[in-house]
Amino acid sequence: MRGRVPVAAVGALLVVLLVPGPALASEQIWALLKSGGQVVLMRHAITTPGVGDPPGMRLDDCGTQRNLSGEGRRDARQIGVAFRARGVVVDRVLTSPWCRCLETARLAFRASEIALPLSNLYGRAENRDQQVSEMQALVGEWRSGGNLVLVSHGSTILALTGVSLDSGEMVVLTPRGAGHFVVVGRLRAHGT
Numbered sequence: 001m002r003g004r005v006p007v008a009a010v011g012a013l014l015v016v017l018l019v020p021g022p023a024l025a026s027e028q029i030w031a032l033l034k035s036g037g038q039v040v041l042m043r044h045a046i047t048t049p050g051v052g053d054p055p056g057m058r059l060d061d062c063g064t065q066r067n068l069s070g071e072g073r074r075d076a077r078q079i080g081v082a083f084r085a086r087g088v089v090v091d092r093v094l095t096s097p098w099c100r101c102l103e104t105a106r107l108a109f110r111a112s113e114i115a116l117p118l119s120n121l122y123g124r125a126e127n128r129d130q131q132v133s134e135m136q137a138l139v140g141e142w143r144s145g146g147n148l149v150l151v152s153h154g155s156t157i158l159a160l161t162g163v164s165l166d167s168g169e170m171v172v173l174t175p176r177g178a179g180h181f182v183v184v185g186r187l188r189a190h191g192t
Contacts (some may be wrong), residue, residue, distance in 0.1 A: 003187075004131070005101050008123045009046075010174070012172050017059075020084055020088070023134065024126040025185060026187060026188075027183075028184075029184060029185050030086050030088070030173065030187070032174075033083075033086070033088045033147055033183060034086060034087055034088050034089075036044050036089055036145045036146050036147055037142070037143070037144060037146075037147070037150075037174075037175070038107060038147045038148075038172050038173065038174055038175075038184070039089045039139045039142050039148045039150065039172070039173040039174075039175060040147055040148070040149045040150065040169070040170050040171075040172055040173075040182065041106070041139075041152060041157050041160070041161065041170065041171050041172075041173065042079070042104070042108075042149060042150065042151050042152070042154065042165075042166075042169070042170040043151075043152065043154050043157055043165040043166065043167055043168065043169055043170075044068070044072075044096075044098070044100040044101045044103075044104040044152070044153065044167060044168070045068055045071075045072035045075040045076040045079070045100070045107075045108075045168040046068065046069050046071050046072035046075055046167040046168060047066045047067060047068055047069055047072055047100050047167065048067060048068075049068055050102075051122070052066070052067050052120075052122050052123055053065050053066050053098075053120075054066065054181070055089060059097050059098065059147065062099035063172065065098060065099045065100065066100065066103065067099055067100050067103065068100050068103050069117055072100075072104070072167065072168070073107055073142075074172070074176070075167075075168045075189075076103065076104045076107035076108045076168070076191050077107050077108065079108040079170075079189040080107065080108035080109055080110070080166065081189075083108070083109070084188035088147060089145070089146035089147060090109055090146055090148075090149050091144045091145070091146030091147065091148065092144075092146075092148050092149070093105050093109045093111060093112040093113070093148075093149045093150075093151065094112065094113050094114070094115035094118060094138075094148070094149070094150050094151070095112045095114060095115065095118060095150070095151040095152070096114075096115070096118040096119050096120060096151065096152045096153060097114045097116065097119060098119070098120055098153070100117070101151045101152060101153070102114075104151050104153075104168075105149075105151040108149075108151075108166070109149060110150065115150070116131075116134075117131045117138060118131075118135070118150055118151070118152040118153075118156060119131065119132035119152075119153075119156065120152075120155060120156060121153065121155040121156045122153060122154075122155040123180070125135075128159055129152040131156065131159070131186050132159050132160055133179075135150075135156075135160045136160070136179035136180075136181075137174055137179050138150070139175055139179075139181045140175050140176060140177055140178060140180045140181050140192065141161070141175065141177065141178075141179070142175040144177070154167075157171065161173070161183055162183075163183060163186065168188070168189070169187070169188055170186065170187045170188070171183060171184075171185070171186050172184040172185055172186075172187055181187045
């Protein structure tokens with residue numbers, strides 16, 4: 001028996017060598033984005049501590065909302081840098097009307113349009129079915145050489161995709177038409 005490698009050890013080594021690691025998966029997603037035609041759902045960058053918004057929050061007054069922290073602003077800029085450094089073309093950026101999403105989109109991509117279906121669903125479950133239906137149509141019908149970026153909230157992204165994202169994290173979707181899409185994977189701009 002001396003000098004022989006156990007079959008189980010060989011099998012375990014092959015699994016480690018053949019299964020791509022997280023970095024490879026991230027690079028594959030970046031390559032897919034570079035080829036275009038994808039939809040990127042991004043949760044806004046890091047905010048001041050808390051959940052939801054303070055009592056009396058108004059969409060027309062950022063001072064009444066939970067907003068990006070300094071770290072969140074840096075992360076939002078870094079997301080834009082990562083897209084540009086990798087040559088990923090973004091044809092359109094849509095965002096929730098909440099200030100933290102608007103600022104994330106502006107810092108990362110410089111321009112955006114408000115899309116009400118991307119509004120925060122946290123504490124607003126009565127809007128879920130309508131917003132999810134509108135987002136399905138938006139995502140499933142995307143047809144372009146470039147990519148569509150949607151900046152929204154964790155609760156809203158979870159309702160659409162079933163994926164729970166951290167602040168500044170993204171989930172990439174491939175449109176399939178008629179309101180359908182495939183979840184490709186998760187992505188972070190930094191650390192990849």
